[in-house]
Amino acid sequence: MTERVKKLWSELDWIKDPSLREKTAKTWELALKRSVLKPGDLEKIPFTLLCGPDLKVSFMAHKRCVVHIAKESGEKMNRFFGKNLPVNMDVLISGAILADVGKLLDYELDKDGKVVQGKYGQYLRHPFSGVSLAEECDVPPEVCHIIAAHAHEGDLVKRTTEAYIVHHADFMAFEPFKNRLTV
Ligand SMILES: [Fe+2]
DSSP, X not given: OOHHHHHHOGGGGGXXXXXXXHHHHHHHHHHHHHSSOOHHHHTXXXXXXXXXXXXXXXXXXXXXXXXXXXXXXXXXXXXXXXXXXXXXXXXHHHHHHHTTGGGXXXXXXXXXXXXXEOHHHXXXXXXXXXXXXXXXXXOOHXXXXXXXXXXXXXXXXXXXXXXXXXXXXXXXXXXXHXXXXXX
């Protein structure tokens, strides 16, 4: 695992299986290698381009929040449902860390150095590009499924328990920014 990925994602340590941890880290390293963005940019750029120019929450703040929500949700489900609905925590955490890794390929810098959506990301939204990166790094299909199904594309397939958790964690940390009742 490279130092920059280790620094970016301390949550990788939560993955118990060393092989899965390494493959998860490798996917992020590959994405960083192919991206115009540097790890420092991820702490600065807004996590979505869909909420207008005033959004101050960074890409990493959002990603990290989703991973934390997913982990705690999985732990609660294992605690309360036990073998009636077992959650594989390694698969869940790896999938949550990788859900948006494809977004690194979405961005281009325009001539003023501003982050804009590039053509690649328009043709292949990040669930698709994320699976592509992950498969290059031998990430297993149960984790690729989470990447593939975490956004609205996944509404068309049957999700695993782990994919449901990441999907809801992601949307609960997104929808109130996009459209909430304020009184
Ligand atoms: Fe996403």
